[in-house]
């Protein structure tokens with residue numbers, strides 16, 4: 343099922359000519375209206391009229407999160423505030439949030455993209471969509487809400503938190519679709535079990551899960567424990583919010599990017615060079631329909647690759663492989679590059695271990711240390727010491743095999759690692775800066 347047959351199946355040439363036309367308009371507009379972009383373009387020695395083909399995109403300068411901070415709060419807006427009907431912000435790890443503004447048409451386009459996304463995930467009119475993304479400055483709640491209404495589903499604006507109540511509503515209201523972070527979906531399953539509720543027996547059919555990195559193995563866990571099809575949804579507030587890309591339920595393999603609204607590139611994060619199609623690197627996104635805060639070559643820091651092969655679902659929009667982490671999530675431990683997702687995939691393969699873990703990085707006598715805390719399940723926890731010791735050494739060995747570094751492994755009791763209602767926190771880096 344498609345939401346917008348015409349646009350979701352545009353032939354490649356039509357997508358590209360639309361992209362070029364919209365890119366040219368965007369570039370002209372930002373050059374004329376946003377002093378920051380004019381300065382950046384001038385410094386790079388490029389004029390809007392030099393953008394004659396999609397390849398010329400690479401002549402334009404990148405935009406960074408820092409640029410948004412430097413122009414806080416409204417400096418990158420391309421329209422006067424009286425045309426902005428909504429403001430969202432995302433809190434970074436430090437300092438001021440990054441602020442984004444939407445015109446009425448931006449909200450309408452976002453809603454259209456979320457409607458396409460819901461339908462791609464197999465949701466439809468008649469569904470009861472239990473929206474547990476946070477409402478507020480975070481884009482997740484309202485973004486999903488508008489899209490759910492647009493397809494004619496009944497949306498329950500739950501927001502995050504209050505897990506017991508979520509379960510009650512889910513049972514009583516007959517929720518069929520859940521939208522939340524992947525980690526929260528597991529938490530719901532766990533809390534349900536504690537309450538004596540068989541979550542698998544509820545009406546839930548699909549989970550539309552995103553806002554944080556997760557893995558194929560985590561998907562298998564969620565599908566099994568929650569009893570749903572788990573669909574990956576990607577987005578970021580700087581570009582839109584949720585709905586930049588989504589997996590289709592037919593393939594569950596790669597996230598379709600709505601290419602009539604965005605142009606994606608994958609670059610080498612060190613050199614900034616555009617990589618050949620299909621190679622893994624940092625995702626860069628240019629918006630081509632946004633009015634409030636258009637983004638030119640925004641460096642997302644998310645690591646992925648473009649999948650250009652056609653998809654079984656019939657959508658012609660290219661896909662991105664599941665995000666394998668963020669370049670700024672990458673830990674350098676004793677000189678070795680470590681992505682939390684690599685450790686996650688080791689842990690998920692091991693019997694007796696739960697999908698809840700925490701990586702603690704520290705420095706002792708000038709040497710980096712890594713401690714992997716991981717929960718074991720009830721059954722393993724009550725096993726003999728010997729079993730637990732074997733499990734510890736096995737995890738240690740497998741991490742060493744994959745990453746080449748020795749870590750400390752600490753098995754912890756079930757339910758001791760803090761659960762999150764939104765994005766999970768997986769890393770604590772205590773090293774002195």
Ligand code: DLL
Pocket residue numbers: 432475481482551552553554555556574575576577578579580583584585642644665668
């Ligand atoms: O997380 C928007 C969103 C809401 C997406 C609900 C999906 C669902 P931000 O708070 O600005 O926006 O965070 C964006 O989260 O750059 C990625 O690093 C990460 N992220 C989002 N979706 C995924 C995903 C929302 N499916 C940042 N897989 C992005 C991996 C994701 N990482």
